[in-house]
Amino acid sequence: MNLEPLGTPEAPTFGLDTFGDVALHPDGTAVSHPEAIGQVVAEAVVAEQVGLDFFGIGEHHRPDFSVSSPDVVLAAIAGQTSRLRLGTSVTVLSSDDPIRVFQRFSTLDAVSGGRAEVTLGRGSFTESFPLFGLSLDDYETLFSEKLDLFTQLLQERPVTWEGTFRPPLVAGQAFPRTAHGLTAWIGVGGTPESVVRAASYGLPLVVAVIGGSPARFEPLVDLYHRALEHYGHGTRPISMHSPGHVAVTDEQAREEMYPHQAAAFTKIGAERGWPPYTPEQFDDGAGPTGSLFVGSPETVATKIAWAIRTLGLSRFQLKYAVGTLPHEQRLSSIRLYGEEVVPRVRELLARRAD
Structure with a gap:
């Protein structure tokens, strides 16, 4: 597994994340799924042009997000870029087959010239479980078993393995092989068990901070480092994924982001029994230590630098596509970010290091 291009706390890298959120046309109508996927490709091309290091696409299976097969979209991006690392945010391993996931991303690694990554997680949405005939009663066990198999496949040697949900493998092999190993991360939402599990396999960590303060993850990051030592692994990279939007001024950024953030979280909240999203929640998140990286370049930069120092991050990933935020505003945000x-x-x- 190649960890060289992933950055360090002393020299972090910077990326963008999207779920292929279905944006709005200037007249307020929603773009189609094909249009939304085309916009994602165009946004990734701009990300490379402005010097960013990583572009991540999340997997979802619901109408407000257009991308259910991130590796296919990433392959399209690979054909229009040459340097940008390409990965997921996240791949829902629980409802997929580990061998097929490895094969798809080792193929992406080949067509991109070694730029592929995959972030494995359980996902914050569960639509893929009934869609693929799986039971939510098996939510935890599915991920644990499939992750165990996947980590063995990363060694790119014959695998003999047995679990609950699939026939045993006897000297099974996954092709194509990669040139230098496939980079795999574990995406976590904030549970100690997930952090320790990532450390037990020696995999780098992506913390999804979408509420509260990044500072509340300090104990989990400390636990991750202690668990890595316990399991005999060296230092591993840590990244953070958080939503945000950059505009010329703080006021413009907040005015552009708020209605789309509020609409998205109110819709999701209605599905999960939460109250509607409020201006107060937005203001808390947009504050100096909140989870929303929204504002002018100076405001967002100051906050990202604080988060990197606080958690010892090797990478920061801005989830720039906020709900129905229009494509042109996303492009402007990407340019200002880069x-x-x-x-x-x-x-x-x-300056702080000096």
């Missing part, structure tokens, strides 16, 4: 935010973060980190 051209102004990231250089300023590096400057702030270097």
